[in-house]
Amino acid sequence: MGLKGRDVISALDFSRAEVEELFRLAERLREEIAERRILDYARGRLMATVFMEPSTRTRLSFTYAMIRLGGAVVDFGPEAATSRAKGESLEDSLRMVDGYGPDVIVLRQGTPGMAEKVAEVCEAPVINAGDGWNEHPTQALLDVYTIWRELGRVDGVTVGIMGDLKHGRTPSSLSYMLSLFDGVKIWYIAPDPLQIRPEVVERVEGRVEYSKTSKLEDVIEELDVLYVTRLQKERFPDPEEYERLKGSYRVDADFLRKFRKIPIIMHPLPRVWELDESVDSLPQAKYFEQAVNGMYVRAALVKEILGI
Numbered sequence: 001m002g003l004k005g006r007d008v009i010s011a012l013d014f015s016r017a018e019v020e021e022l023f024r025l026a027e028r029l030r031e032e033i034a035e036r037r038i039l040d041y042a043r044g045r046l047m048a049t050v051f052m053e054p055s056t057r058t059r060l061s062f063t064y065a066m067i068r069l070g071g072a073v074v075d076f077g078p079e080a081a082t083s084r085a086k087g088e089s090l091e092d093s094l095r096m097v098d099g100y101g102p103d104v105i106v107l108r109q110g111t112p113g114m115a116e117k118v119a120e121v122c123e124a125p126v127i128n129a130g131d132g133w134n135e136h137p138t139q140a141l142l143d144v145y146t147i148w149r150e151l152g153r154v155d156g157v158t159v160g161i162m163g164d165l166k167h168g169r170t171p172s173s174l175s176y177m178l179s180l181f182d183g184v185k186i187w188y189i190a191p192d193p194l195q196i197r198p199e200v201v202e203r204v205e206g207r208v209e210y211s212k213t214s215k216l217e218d219v220i221e222e223l224d225v226l227y228v229t230r231l232q233k234e235r236f237p238d239p240e241e242y243e244r245l246k247g248s249y250r251v252d253a254d255f256l257r258k259f260r261k262i263p264i265i266m267h268p269l270p271r272v273w274e275l276d277e278s279v280d281s282l283p284q285a286k287y288f289e290q291a292v293n294g295m296y297v298r299a300a301l302v303k304e305i306l307g308i
């Protein structure tokens with residue numbers, strides 16, 4: 001695979017063959033980790049993690065992935081405890097991180113498009129772990145990996161992506177990665193003010209079939225996957241608009257049981273009020289497995305980028 005030394009900025013940076021190869025490698029690493037706990041592929045290698053927006057799963061799963069590969073991780077720490085609080089620019093901070101010689105940098109920060117700029121000044125490969133509302137390519141990897149594991153295929157699947165599609169970075173990256181496969185249909189399910197951004201549909205146009213709706217009940221029986229997302233409260237310019245839209249969509253077990261067919265339920269997490277805990281005990285609930293899958297597919301990605 002030709003991922004060695006590559007930056008990962010967008011879900012569209014991958015080819016279909018690369019994505020499928022990563023899934024197969026993730027399966028192999030899953031077995032090796034079950035047997036040996038800590039492997040030695042990345043002995044002597046360093047990962048720098050820099051998270052300037054909150055993160056639970058992405059930071060932890062990259063850290064676990066690197067340590068399980070046998071490497072070490074240096075974390076930048078909370079932004080408030082660094083020179084960023086003294087006014088240092090993101091580029092300067094990252095130039096320093098890069099100067100200490102990590103083999104790979106994992107970066108999350110709030111400005112759309114900034115991951116690409118940082119990657120240009122850094123010698124180490126940069127993995128975009130979320131750039132504001134724009135993209136989160138490794139989330140898309142674990143999302144599509146979960147679909148592939150659960151359904152045994154990605155070609156021809158119908159996926160409903162629901163929630164705050166306007167401010168979310170996971171609906172865009174997921175759409176891009178699904179567009180690498182054949183015959184995929186996407187339903188964008190959201191109240192009008194939260195519908196998918198025009199640039200996303202422009203980029204998938206002609207590569208997936210898509211439609212928009214505000215009513216889950218009209219399309220749920222068509223879906224193989226329902227991917228729920230939270231309202232991105234922190235990205236609402238107007239707190240009143242958030243309050244107005246809060247609770248405008250919600251999935252619980254009683255609602256799902258009304259239908260002949262329940263799709264698998266995914267969510268990038270964290271969930272807030274849009275996905276009720278009553279869904280957790282349904283066999284279709286896959287969001288916690290989805291999060292765990294992230295560690296294996298990120299381990300596969302890091303192994304390939306490091307060329308080890």
Ligand code: ASP
Binds near residue numbers: 130136169170229270
């Ligand atoms: N954890 C995901 C992200 O970082 C989803 C979310 O925050 O709603 O984008």
